[in-house]
């Protein structure tokens with residue numbers, strides 16, 4: 001008996017030793033990854049967020065994962081990021097889910113939708129409301145693991161060269177406003193166009209477009225949009241809290257030991273809050289700057305917002321009922337919004353109204 005136990009124990013020790021050395025091998029393995037992004041390299045907020053994410057993963061892993069970051073068009077065009085990471089051309093990417101509505105209409109719910117969740121509510125849905133599980137399920141069919149990795153907070157409504165007093169003022173207006181916001185503008189009689197960030201200023205200055213939205217004071221100042229339009233409207237009803245995303249090739253993610261997977265997950269979460277804080281702190285500095293320029297910062301009239309909200313509801317009902325899978329995500333998103341909004345109103349909103 002004793003001898004048998006001894007041999008068994010010896011076997012177990014050998015198994016543990018083998019396991020230990022396998023673990024040591026996995027720990028020693030170095031990964032060299034490429035990150036493709038949809039942003040100009042080091043662009044304020046978005047591009048900086050991607051750089052921060054790569055650096056954090058490198059630092060926290062003690063150099064076991066080294067990530068080289070590529071700006072838009074360095075390896076692939078801004079809108080080529082999804083396919084490139086999905087096919088394994090790069091292991092990881094930083095981008096925005098609203099670019100992928102052509103892949104699946106449900107993608108848009110994981111960035112921002114008109115009159116949808118704000119940044120704080122969006123994070124609550126993602127992390128504690130079932131959003132992230134649905135996001136993973138959706139991206140799984142594209143060989144991708146998605147993680148929220150940044151948020152701009154509520155955006156601005158955009159730059160106009162005339163006052164917007166009624167919904168009629170949007171009729172015939174050519175505006176750079178992509179995605180679902182563009183769809184809403186079109187139904188209000190406007191002409192939405194999609195332009196990459198770098199093309200906006202010239203288009204606005206030469207009159208190719210009458211108006212544009214971009215992000216908020218921090219990014220809009222960087223593009224010099226205040227030199228090409230007189231009226232700066234708020235709020236960004238079309239993008240109330242856009243979540244940016246980190247996408248990881250599924251095979252590459254699964255090839256990592258679990259501690260490195262955790263490091264990626266935690267780094268995405270850290271960058272998610274970091275980018276929002278960066279925007280919050282820089283937007284107000286840029287707003288101070290813009291207030292001194294020869295422009296007017298104006299709020300959309302209530303009647304215009306009300307009409308845009310009605311049209312948005314129509315658009316979202318159509319998008320949400322596109323197919324069974326989108327329906328499931330649409331239902332989760334709006335069920336959460338209906339539950340969380342009463343609390344936002346009696347907490348954040350009531351506090352701000354009483355304290356300005």
Ligand code: CA
Nearest residue numbers: 155214215239
């Ligand atoms: Ca925008």
